[in-house]
Amino acid sequence: MGAMNDNKSEPKNIVLSKAAGDYVAGDLTPAERAEFEQFLAQDENARKDVAFFGKLQPALAQYKITPSAQQFGTAAEPLTLAQAVHRKIAATHGLSHTEKRLRRIAWSGWLAASAALLMLGVALGREAFAPRPTTTGLFPLGDTVAFLDDGSAVSLPARGALMGPNVARYYQDDYLSTRMPIIYEDARGSAVTPVTNLPAQNKNIKGPTLGVLIQPIALPSKAHPTGLLIVRIAEHSPALQAGLKPGDILVKINDVTLFSRYCIPHCLGELTIGDDIQLTYYRGETLTAHTTKTKLGAYYD
Amino acid sequence: MDAQTEKSSSGTVLSARDLQRFCAGDVQVLDVLVAQFQHVALFVARSYVKDEHATCDVVQDAFVRAFERRAQFDAQRAFQPWLLTIVRNLCLDHLRRQRGHAALDDVTPPSFVPQLMENLNRDEQGQRIASIMQAIPEPYREHLLLRDVQGLSPQDIAEVLGADYNTTRWRIHKARTLFRELWVERFGAWEP
Numbered sequence: 366m367g368a369m370n371d372n373k374s375e376p377k378n379i380v381l382s383k384a385a386g387d388y389v390a391g392d393l394t395p396a397e398r399a400e401f402e403q404f405l406a407q408d409e410n411a412r413k414d415v416a417f418f419g420k421l422q423p424a425l426a427q428y429k430i431t432p433s434a435q436q437f438g439t440a441a442e443p444l445t446l447a448q449a450v451h452r453k454i455a456a457t458h459g460l461s462h463t464e465k466r467l468r469r470i471a472w473s474g475w476l477a478a479s480a481a482l483l484m485l486g487v488a489l490g491r492e493a494f495a496p497r498p499t500t501t502g503l504f505p506l507g508d509t510v511a512f513l514d515d516g517s518a519v520s521l522p523a524r525g526a527l528m529g530p531n532v533a534r535y536y537q538d539d540y541l542s543t544r545m546p547i548i549y550e551d552a553r554g555s556a557v558t559p560v561t562n563l564p565a566q567n568k569n570i571k572g573p574t575l576g577v578l579i580q581p582i583a584l585p586s587k588a589h590p591t592g593l594l595i596v597r598i599a600e601h602s603p604a605l606q607a608g609l610k611p612g613d614i615l616v617k618i619n620d621v622t623l624f625s626r627y628c629i630p631h632c633l634g635e636l637t638i639g640d641d642i643q644l645t646y647y648r649g650e651t652l653t654a655h656t657t658k659t660k661l662g663a664y665y666d
Numbered sequence: 667m668d669a670q671t672e673k674s675s676s677g678t679v680l681s682a683r684d685l686q687r688f689c690a691g692d693v694q695v696l697d698v699l700v701a702q703f704q705h706v707a708l709f710v711a712r713s714y715v716k717d718e719h720a721t722c723d724v725v726q727d728a729f730v731r732a733f734e735r736r737a738q739f740d741a742q743r744a745f746q747p748w749l750l751t752i753v754r755n756l757c758l759d760h761l762r763r764q765r766g767h768a769a770l771d772d773v774t775p776p777s778f779v780p781q782l783m784e785n786l787n788r789d790e791q792g793q794r795i796a797s798i799m800q801a802i803p804e805p806y807r808e809h810l811l812l813r814d815v816q817g818l819s820p821q822d823i824a825e826v827l828g829a830d831y832n833t834t835r836w837r838i839h840k841a842r843t844l845f846r847e848l849w850v851e852r853f854g855a856w857e858p
Contacts, residue, residue: 379839386842390813392820392835414846421845425795425814428786432708437722446722447700450729454693457730 385414389422573633573640576602581626582614584647589616591624592647607644617645685741693733700729703746707753709816710826713778714757724760728753747821754826779804782811798848802841809834810841 379387381401387393388401405411437449444452576599584592592614598604609615615623619642621632636642680702688695704725711724731752732739739748786796799807808827812818818826824834 383843387839428815430785431705446704447697449726453730
């Protein structure tokens with residue numbers, strides 16, 4: 366066996382001049398065969414060899430061992446090999462008709478259940494990720510703080526949010542209602558409660574003022590992406606005299622665009638009491654700009 | 667071997683369609699396969715496993731395993747070498763189990779020579795052939811016996827002996843050359 370494993374020293378190419386036996390047995394590759402046939406046409410000895418092997422090989426094949434057909438199975442139940450193989454495969458892999466049916470039912474049930482789950486998932490996902498109906502009006506930036514037009518803040522622990530143009534009410538809030546009446550506002554400007562005083566701590570303000578409580582909000586407008594929603598208006602204030610109402614959204618004072626709550630004190634600081642100003646604001650759903658003129662006043666005095 | 671039809675030792679022909687049916691898991695094709703390949707499988711298994719009962723088990727298991735692993739079989743190739751590989755592996759498993767899980771190296775490789783040589787001695791012509799065969803050294807004698815007496819293809823022989831295909835081809839070639847030389851030296855021209 367050592368000789369068999371030690372095959373590195375053995376050549377791998379068949380010697381064509383001695384390949385008659387391989388030729389007769391059909392062991393040559395098509396290329397080798399063609400080459401040998403060319404060689405055969407020239408060589409007399411090769412033809413003798415072919416004749417030799419042509420006789421030898423059928424003679425050798427007579428001594429082939431054909432093992433007798435075995436008896437498989439038990440002595441009581443003799444089987445052929447094919448029967449024994451079938452029986453073994455059936456025992457390990459075969460399923461009865463009922464088992465096949467049950468398995469098919471289980472599979473189809475499983476498939477149906479997963480399909481149903483998938484569809485449910487798709488439906489829920491579609492629900493969850495469906496685009497919300499876009500609101501065309503107002504969007505809160507942060508509805509817990511409102512700002513006076515001098516830049517100071519008033520905390521609004523609000524429970525409601527500003528949800529679109531049809532705002533039923535802004536803030537229904539016990540804390541504020543003790544100081545200011547609750548303002549109800551719908552988009553059409555109806556049902557607005559009378560405007561009242563601003564908190565007492567702002568009464569000492571000197572200098573020009575509008576007399577409004579504002580809330581910065583985002584607007585669906587490219588020209589004015591941010592506006593200042595008027596939440597409250599003080600009595601006798603310049604804003605009231607200019608015809609502003611709670612729910613209006615200030616976007617400009619003179620030519621200054623109001624993009625932040627600090628824009629109002631900054632803008633008013635440039636002016637003195639008694640100056641004319643132009644206010645640009647949106648009112649209602651149509652969001653058209655209104656321009657008005659008023660005189661700034663230190664109404665707190 | 668031709669991929670379209672495969673001729674076995676029993677002379678029946680296995681069609682490519684049969685092999686496709688086998689790959690598709692058709693149990694009925696096993697009848698054809700068993701009828702065609704049981705003799706060669708038994709011959710190989712008996713050379714490894716001396717026990718008659720164990721030989722039957724190994725051959726039966728080989729067909730079952732061939733069916734189980736039909737996914738690994740390439741229908742474009744010959745079935746017999748593939749089956750003989752399975753037979754050989756099962757025989758080695760059996761011998762290993764017998765020897766208490768010893769390493770494969772401890773398992774003596776089988777020799778096909780004794781039973782083939784014994785069969786040659788049954789008549790006068792066979793005895794003349796056997797006398798030449800005796801003079802051919804191993805491993806060439808075994809290759810020649812398996813190829814020209816038993817009719818296994820070079821590929822089959824490579825599988826059952828666990829050898830390289832090209833080496834096997836060359837050894838058969840060498841054995842034939844030696845046989846021719848020795849025969850001419852001893853008996854002259856071929857006279858049956």
